[in-house]
Amino acid sequence: MTVARLLQWCRESSSGSPDGITISGGEPFDQPGALAAFLDGLLDWRTSAGLDFDILCYSGYPLSTLRRKHAALLGRLDAVLAEPYIDSQPTLKPWRGSDNQRLELLTERARAHFAAPLAQSTASLDKRIQVFVDSQRVWYVGIPARGDLAALEQACGENGVDFSQVSWRQ
Numbered sequence: 001m002t003v004a005r006l007l008q009w010c011r012e013s014s015s016g017s018p019d020g021i022t023i024s025g026g027e028p029f030d031q032p033g034a035l036a037a038f039l040d041g042l043l044d045w046r047t048s049a050g051l052d053f054d055i056l057c058y059s060g061y062p063l064s065t066l067r068r069k070h071a072a073l074l075g076r077l078d079a080v081l082a083e084p085y086i087d088s089q090p091t092l093k094p095w096r097g098s099d100n101q102r103l104e105l106l107t108e109r110a111r112a113h114f115a116a117p118l119a120q121s122t123a124s125l126d127k128r129i130q131v132f133v134d135s136q137r138v139w140y141v142g143i144p145a146r147g148d149l150a151a152l153e154q155a156c157g158e159n160g161v162d163f164s165q166v167s168w169r170q
Contacts, residue, residue, distance in 0.1 A: 007041040024058040039076040054078040078110035
């Protein structure tokens with residue numbers, strides 16, 4: 001998908017006024033040119049339309065590596081959730097897959113947008129996924145709780161839906 005098409009999809013799927021944009025993997029920082037172009041497009045949209053959405057990016061790289069190799073990209077983000085996912089370190093922290101992952105708030109916008117959810121008790125923060133369907137695929141967006149994808153796969157399989165080509169096993 002081209003960056004221009006992805007930006008168009010963001011505008012269309014959010015009805016032109018998102019409260020946030022989340023960029024996740026693969027690994028976004030493995031495509032620094034495309035990521036830079038996408039972020040520039042998002043920043044231009046946010047400014048020209050007078051919007052206040054935050055831009056959060058997930059990365060499996062350590063924050064120190066991102067600061068060293070991709071400081072310019074971090075400068076275009078409001079927040080980054082960094083560090084590799086480690087299955088043996090479950091967490092109840094919001095937006096994280098494992099306990100070692102770190103949410104770094106890079107701007108005042110991020111501090112304002114993320115303050116209320118971060119102040120909540122972790123017990124009150126359900127992990128969720130959103131489902132999108134197009135003509136050929138089903139897309140899941142979010143951080144499911146442990147076991148959710150296996151349960152979803154089993155339930156769908158019992159109803160004739162095949163999960164043989166899923167991204168979370170690649």
